Amino acid sequence: MSESNQTPSKADETELLQLRQEIDQLDQEILNLISRRAQCALRVAEVKMKADPGQAVFYRPEREAQVLSRVMERNPGPLGNEDMARLFREIMSACLALERPLEVAYLGPEGTFTQQAAKKHFGQWVKTKPMPAIDEVFREVDAGAVQYGVVPIENSTEGVVNHTLDTFITSNIKIVGEVELRIHHHLMAGPNTNRDKITRVYSHQQSLAQCRKWLDAHMPQAERIAVNSNAEAARRVQGEWNSAAIAGEMASELYDLEIIETKIEDSPDNSTRFLIIGAQEVDTSGADKTSLVVSMRNEPGALYHLLKPFNDFGVDMTRLESRPSPSGNWTYVFFIDFVGHTRDANVQEALSAIRKTAVEVKVLGSYPKGVL
């Protein structure tokens, strides 16, 4: 049989060579298409500049969301939908930087996760600017020093970021997008710590709760000590020999700890939500959310009156948070997220019904649902 005489490695080598040539050919085509895409993006910028030199807006959140959703719908594989969308995010990011580099302020120090969120949302080509406080991110956007800001809003280990909510009450800045980051918990300790001799595990109370099953199975004898934050846990462990902390990867780098075990969270969908803020109003993308602040008088049935129109007009509420009113005059302030855009007919009906009973209704923005 002549076939069996052919050594497999020779046939394999021939196939590898062919595959490489095919990849080179594909790369050439991808190169040309991305270049044509960039050319189109430049032309879009020219047309916009000609039409309105002062006010031309190059970044359109609803358009980006549509492109990414379509890519995910049509993706034939073998790359995962999210992987493919991330690649298109970068292609759009590079094309946009060609029109005009996007500048984005974000909550700096503790929140290196916030910078990660900014890069995830805008791609690697965005210029990010760290700010020391949430209200300074708002101010920077308000002053036009940057086009957008990124602030944390919900954190599965720390709960809602109240400071962000409060800043919205007094600001005219809009929400133009949202982004989620999956956050993993790792067990970490100093380089001299022996895993078998760990007697204490520090972390934020919610992180300890989220890793309960793992701790029960692998460290049943270790005492669990709740501290203010995961970063605080990591900092403490630095100076102790028999202790470990549960925290994110960034904390292990900051405090020079070794990761003993990765991803020990019981539920794999531990995530933090961030908002993209800006001065512009966003068009419908087809899959949108809207955020509101509503002030209600503190009287019987107030909450029922607030919620009824959502139900009446088929508007799907996804979140409701109450906060004491900053003016303090016996009113409640509610933060509400729902599915839909203020240009949708049922949303408009619900809003006008709410406006009849509420002291004040402020739309923080309609924006595309986070795609990635």
Next chain:
Amino acid sequence: MSESNQTPSKADETELLQLRQEIDQLDQEILNLISRRAQCALRVAEVKMKADPGQAVFYRPEREAQVLSRVMERNPGPLGNEDMARLFREIMSACLALERPLEVAYLGPEGTFTQQAAKKHFGQWVKTKPMPAIDEVFREVDAGAVQYGVVPIENSTEGVVNHTLDTFITSNIKIVGEVELRIHHHLMAGPNTNRDKITRVYSHQQSLAQCRKWLDAHMPQAERIAVNSNAEAARRVQGEWNSAAIAGEMASELYDLEIIETKIEDSPDNSTRFLIIGAQEVDTSGADKTSLVVSMRNEPGALYHLLKPFNDFGVDMTRLESRPSPSGNWTYVFFIDFVGHTRDANVQEALSAIRKTAVEVKVLGSYPKGVL
């Protein structure tokens, strides 16, 4: 004139719509081509696994360098060559993760820049693992716990990273690649510091030197104080009211400082070089470098004898560093980088000439020159 009757905004809108349709069409084609590329990559992995299930190597540094160089050569614009190469880096990174996710150890804490270098070299799909010390990065690669490591080798503010050099002397790990990061210097201070009242500027001596012109022009009255590192400068400024630090963006985040002025370095090409280390030997890419360690006896003319063969055989030396020998027996150790691959004829001739006079010659690796 009928043309002038047509409002420009209507014509513009039509063109914008057409451009968007064209972009959507291009995206569809790009999507299909990237998917076909991923399919090819998967098939490559299958063939390699069939041929050599235990030892199959999926990441080929010379092949990646070739792809990126070709992309940059053929790039028709308008995207810059580096931008286009970064996009292809991500496409390759996503395809490679499909075959088998790449794991890379890097020097952790101080060197968050090192992680940045790892992502720049391997793309966003790589899994990075922080290690507390350079020799632990080597050990992790040696043990096969990760496929590659990333360590700093030259830093324009700190000079050569001697610890990395020394570790190569005793290790069998090879250099498989190099990557450069451009590093910017910013002036930063605490949030309560008034720019006009700054009387002291802290930084590493070399950073102060690199920002001399800017300091002369804008802060001639401020005292310049050299400290151990830029991170140390940032840490100090935290507690002082009239002081500023010169450091990188990461330091401002870590120590909660505000950036007063960005990119104050006199020369814009301030950069840090990192090495990619691994167990494999790398084929020629066509644009390679080689690194050597040579031990010489301390006798008259030793350095001349070492350098002459490079000149004789037309080998272009790019770096020469001398270090005291760790064995301490009156020998010198030289670290040499030159252009070329150990498979090149002239390199082989030069090496055999050097071997005649040197106590020991150790090739640390031939690897593709950094493309990005």
